Amino acid sequence: MSLLVVGSVAFDDITTPLGRAPRVLGGSGTYFALAASFFTAVRVVGVVGEDFSAADEAVFGNRGIDVRGLERAAGKSFFWAGEYEANPNIRHTRKTELNVFEHFAPKLPAEYLDSEYLFLGNIAPALQCQVRDQMGPRVKLVGGDTMNFWITGQPEEVKRFLSRLHVLTINDSEAHLLTGEHNLHRAARAILEQGPGAVVIKRGEHGATLYSHSQYFGVPGYPLEDVVDPTGAGDAFAGGMIGYLARQGAWDDMTLRRAVVYGSVMGSFACEQFGVGRLTELTPTEVEARYQEFVALSRFEA
Amino acid sequence: MSLLVVGSVAFDDITTPLGRAPRVLGGSGTYFALAASFFTAVRVVGVVGEDFSAADEAVFGNRGIDVRGLERAAGKSFFWAGEYEANPNIRHTRKTELNVFEHFAPKLPAEYLDSEYLFLGNIAPALQCQVRDQMGPRVKLVGGDTMNFWITGQPEEVKRFLSRLHVLTINDSEAHLLTGEHNLHRAARAILEQGPGAVVIKRGEHGATLYSHSQYFGVPGYPLEDVVDPTGAGDAFAGGMIGYLARQGAWDDMTLRRAVVYGSVMGSFACEQFGVGRLTELTPTEVEARYQEFVALSRFEA
Numbered sequence: 001m002s003l004l005v006v007g008s009v010a011f012d013d014i015t016t017p018l019g020r021a022p023r024v025l026g027g028s029g030t031y032f033a034l035a036a037s038f039f040t041a042v043r044v045v046g047v048v049g050e051d052f053s054a055a056d057e058a059v060f061g062n063r064g065i066d067v068r069g070l071e072r073a074a075g076k077s078f079f080w081a082g083e084y085e086a087n088p089n090i091r092h093t094r095k096t097e098l099n100v101f102e103h104f105a106p107k108l109p110a111e112y113l114d115s116e117y118l119f120l121g122n123i124a125p126a127l128q129c130q131v132r133d134q135m136g137p138r139v140k141l142v143g144g145d146t147m148n149f150w151i152t153g154q155p156e157e158v159k160r161f162l163s164r165l166h167v168l169t170i171n172d173s174e175a176h177l178l179t180g181e182h183n184l185h186r187a188a189r190a191i192l193e194q195g196p197g198a199v200v201i202k203r204g205e206h207g208a209t210l211y212s213h214s215q216y217f218g219v220p221g222y223p224l225e226d227v228v229d230p231t232g233a234g235d236a237f238a239g240g241m242i243g244y245l246a247r248q249g250a251w252d253d254m255t256l257r258r259a260v261v262y263g264s265v266m267g268s269f270a271c272e273q274f275g276v277g278r279l280t281e282l283t284p285t286e287v288e289a290r291y292q293e294f295v296a297l298s299r300f301e302a
Numbered sequence: 303m304s305l306l307v308v309g310s311v312a313f314d315d316i317t318t319p320l321g322r323a324p325r326v327l328g329g330s331g332t333y334f335a336l337a338a339s340f341f342t343a344v345r346v347v348g349v350v351g352e353d354f355s356a357a358d359e360a361v362f363g364n365r366g367i368d369v370r371g372l373e374r375a376a377g378k379s380f381f382w383a384g385e386y387e388a389n390p391n392i393r394h395t396r397k398t399e400l401n402v403f404e405h406f407a408p409k410l411p412a413e414y415l416d417s418e419y420l421f422l423g424n425i426a427p428a429l430q431c432q433v434r435d436q437m438g439p440r441v442k443l444v445g446g447d448t449m450n451f452w453i454t455g456q457p458e459e460v461k462r463f464l465s466r467l468h469v470l471t472i473n474d475s476e477a478h479l480l481t482g483e484h485n486l487h488r489a490a491r492a493i494l495e496q497g498p499g500a501v502v503i504k505r506g507e508h509g510a511t512l513y514s515h516s517q518y519f520g521v522p523g524y525p526l527e528d529v530v531d532p533t534g535a536g537d538a539f540a541g542g543m544i545g546y547l548a549r550q551g552a553w554d555d556m557t558l559r560r561a562v563v564y565g566s567v568m569g570s571f572a573c574e575q576f577g578v579g580r581l582t583e584l585t586p587t588e589v590e591a592r593y594q595e596f597v598a599l600s601r602f603e604a
Binding site: 086087088182183184185186189203205206207209216217218219220221223224225226227254257258260261295297298299300301302 | 388487505509511523560562597599601602603
């Protein structure tokens with residue numbers, strides 16, 4: 001089933017202990033869409049500037065991603081420069097240029113309005129709600145993501161956004177910030193009380209945990225010895241997870257668990273090369289093989 | 303089969319956000335022995351002072367733990383006072399009085415020499431090696447633990463200790479300190495190269511991971527919403543793990559995985575009350591029920 005994602009499409013200048021990529025395609029919408037495209041038909045809503053080239057567009061086209069909702073605006077695309085420490089959880093932003101993203105008002109092409117799955121990527125919560133409104137009742141499942149910047153700066157809008165979600169994906173430090181709870185299990189419960197039927201806490205190298213009113217599930221991290229570039233891993237996680245749910249057309253307890261594992265699969269691939277490099281060359285066979293690795297690494301009863 | 307543990311037996315003054323226990327029985331040997339006693343016959347080697355009462359001894363006796371190797375020395379028992387922040391990974395030591403522990407030289411009763419399983423709890427690495435020497439070739443499996451204090455202060459002795467172990471249990475920050483590796487998978491590989499056939503990295507609320515030359519395995523954390531007192535959780539983990547191995551008399555890949563899960567079971571119980579409170583009132587039925595909870599919370603394929 002069709003999955004619509006709204007998010008950023010950007011260029012990044014990334015430095016990690018393993019090297020530097022001075023200008024690569026990035027953005028939450030990009031990572032999400034590429035990861036989700038291994039599971040279902042994906043449509044993107046976002047904005048890019050005049051520096052977005054045919055080669056950049058081909059990154060989406062090669063994965064069959066529909067970019068009719070990708071607005072072209074005068075000016076430059078969103079640009080982010082950052083550097084990661086040896087501990088990849090610590091990153092320093094060197095530069096943020098919003099550019100065309102500053103006045104982004106998501107517009108949905110008429111052809112997108114029949115999408116049954118929706119992911120509200122990490123943009124201003126008021127815009128996330130606007131997109132939700134435009135989509136109407138045809139949408140079966142709404143997933144979303146947010147970040148420290150919005151949690152701190154626009155708490156009321158974030159609350160309204162949460163009340164309209166089925167599934168929230170969030171990382172551990174954001175979950176703490178959002179709820180004031182140090183204990184992540186308590187944090188997840190507090191978030192469930194604000195609306196989402198399911199919360200997934202992304203714990204980086206420690207794996208991920210899923211919470212709903214009916215279950216708790218955890219999956220360990222994939223044993224990645226070289227984290228070449230952690231940028232976008234959380235977005236790729238969300239793409240794998242919601243993409244899988246869209247493909248299955250269900251979200252019962254066991255399907256949600258497998259979706260979290262497919263999220264972990266896509267998040268782990270995203271870290272293996274700079275930018276979206278690994279996601280663009282990946283094959284469905286590799287995705288399935290890594291899923292089976294997760295089965296093997298977490299099994300202890302026959 | 304008989305499991306011998308050498309470690310500290312102490313009194314603790316513990317403050318956490320949930321309260322304070324001004325003087326409770328503690329020490330790595332105590333937590334380990336209590337946890338292991340749910341799986342196998344346990345013998346303790348350690349030293350206590352004149353303040354160790356009949357009631358304290360009964361804590362061991364009630365679990366059938368053999369304390370003939372617990373030396374009584376003139377003076378006071380090892381005493382530690384500390385305080386945990388809301389994030390239980392951050393603790394501040396307020397006082398450490400070594401007392402009788404300062405000149406501790408482990409002596410093994412003749413009746414202990416037929417022990418087939420040995421755990422070298424967190425004491426000076428030279429003493430750990432001494433105990434290993436005294437035990438001779440009858441020992442089938444040697445587990446051990448260490449901590450920042452020894453890793454930093456006596457790196458050569460720690461190296462010698464590592465070379466004589468079958469299984470090392472260690473927490474994430476210690477694994478980093480021991481190897482200089484931020485990536486825990488690399489850290490585990492580096493430790494395996496120093497001798498142990500298996501390394502378990504305890505990740506606190508994030509669960510635990512097992513590494514050997516033939517496998518990687520991870521188990522998520524138990525969803526404990528109230529960490530009343532994290533003291534001794536790592537020792538209880540080790541006790542559950544090595545105790546289970548001793549009971550099974552095997553350490554093939556799948557048995558090792560289950561041992562890590564039983565370790566997680568015992569570590570989670572340890573956090574539920576101050577000191578060893580929870581471990582002293584626990585029943586085998588509760589242990590088995592929590593193991594089944596781990597089966598349920600980590601399963602995603604039928």
